[in-house]
Amino acid sequence: MTEKQEKIVKAALTLFANEGYNATSTSKVAKKAGVSEGLIFRHYSSKEGLLEAIMQTAEARIEQLFTPILWEKDPKVLLRKAINVPFEVEKAEFDFWKLLFKLKWEKAYDNPEKMKPVLEALTRAFTQLGYATPAYEATLFEFYLDGIAAALIKEQVIDQVAFRAFMYKKYQL
Amino acid sequence: MTEKQEKIVKAALTLFANEGYNATSTSKVAKKAGVSEGLIFRHYSSKEGLLEAIMQTAEARIEQLFTPILWEKDPKVLLRKAINVPFEVEKAEFDFWKLLFKLKWEKAYDNPEKMKPVLEALTRAFTQLGYATPAYEATLFEFYLDGIAAALIKEQVIDQVAFRAFMYKKYQL
Amino acid sequence: MTEKQEKIVKAALTLFANEGYNATSTSKVAKKAGVSEGLIFRHYSSKEGLLEAIMQTAEARIEQLFTPILWEKDPKVLLRKAINVPFEVEKAEFDFWKLLFKLKWEKAYDNPEKMKPVLEALTRAFTQLGYATPAYEATLFEFYLDGIAAALIKEQVIDQVAFRAFMYKKYQL
Amino acid sequence: MTEKQEKIVKAALTLFANEGYNATSTSKVAKKAGVSEGLIFRHYSSKEGLLEAIMQTAEARIEQLFTPILWEKDPKVLLRKAINVPFEVEKAEFDFWKLLFKLKWEKAYDNPEKMKPVLEALTRAFTQLGYATPAYEATLFEFYLDGIAAALIKEQVIDQVAFRAFMYKKYQL
């Protein structure tokens, strides 16, 4: 990735995440990145190509965040780690997440399959912990995580320490 | 609201919800509604005005759905009613919700204030039921509402009866 | 056809004929026609649509020119009339013809079928006049038509009266 | 001419001839030639420069084809040779001719002067053969040749042997 490519991707990420993909023109991206508009197309062939390039990095990052959970044996530790994920997202990554959450509502970009392994790991954990309906527990747990993540990304005021403690207690971790 | 106005609003709702506000041109709306493009502007003065008109109806509908909860005295009944809300949304209303959820991610249209009364009612209920941190419980409960509503709207397969039963049990209702 | 539509078609014809279809931008057409660029697309949906609209008129004009030949019974009169066709094209129509001749070299727009009725009429005439290979004679005659028309359109100096007389004599008319 | 130069010229010729000069981008030429776009400009300084380079070769080829005619003393042989020219064009050269014929309709590239020596040779021949208006005969003859060439290049079905025989007979050769 050349220096200018990085600039393009960075500018596009910020704009796509905050103003929306459709509301962001390639000329805006170019201006913000300080490059000519044509360069975007030389490197990514289309606006959508650019989006896909960004999404790949984003999904890679997500995988990276959730991988430690997938391999965790101890169910309590697993849940604890899962709860921690949203709180560990750094501000620098918020744009990634914002974009991801937005695109979840565009059919073409929403693939719930992606989270299946996590869901399965959670189900396993709830099974081991003797929950009656572990699959539903996992689903609900994921709703919670999603909600927490969304709130954090939107920078709604939450006492992170207290809330995390609350979650731990709720699941007796 | 004249007959043509209704056609416009209906067409716009479907398109805004499914293709996105920015991705929907006023000409597409006009064509789908079977009216001239000019008429949209005579009635709503701008594309954004049209969106706002739709949003008002949408928000009114939401209020309508949650009002029974606000006045419910019995905390257990209240939670039961709250759990049920997302399952009561009819398919005909999905577009409303889809649009609402999408716009939650556009700063200009996300106002968390809207849900405050519900949040307070839930907090009250959890207090009455003796939960240790009722405000956090209420927050979490709202995440459930969001999550299940999103899943239903996206028509992800969920055994509605079973899941509802699971929620009842979870909250001992 | 509104007044502006006519302006568009006229401007486009001149430009397409003299600078070439591909070398003429829609913005140039708009500027020359004194209308907004968008209007072209409202009326003709695409640059190609505009070309096709023009071509239809052009082909209609051609038909009109050759129709008297098709119905002529007397073979000598028929050939005389045919010889005259190119000389009857008025300067005002040169652009039509220029465009037509240019497009003959674009596969998509060359349809030799168009001239078939004329070719058949010519063949009939040569048959009646006792020519040995009337079909070839007709083909050759068409080459003359093409050649003289091209020369006239390009405004190459030709003594029209003399040349016509020469042709009459050549075919003993 | 280096190997890459040849590749460029060959690719450009095919594309210019079949898709048109304006419709062919330098990037298409580069891709087809398997070279970098920059190289085209190093060698030919501009797209037009490339066209001119091609045209020079094309015109040289034409001269080569017609030279034997210019020096022919026997008028009958001369006409026979002239008739043969279009039939002798090899398929491999069709692109050359297609391009030439197309460009005849671009003022900048049409120079009727080029064919003057041929026209004069034909006139001489017709004079020697005692035709009444040899200059007009020559002009008409050229129209015929042009028409034949165009038909052949466009690969319209023509019985070449029969048609050539027909031409010989027509001019009593």
Added chain:
DNA sequence: TATGAATGAGTATTCATTCAT
């Protein structure tokens, strides 16, 4: 109220060309 012609600014994308390497 409703239409449809009309517009000016913008859209994604392509173009011929330059230049550092």
Added chain:
DNA sequence: GATGAATGAATACTCATTCAT
């Protein structure tokens, strides 16, 4: 000689909006 990154201007086409009727 040759590449590939980079650009500024252009391209066909769309957009939200206005206005005369």
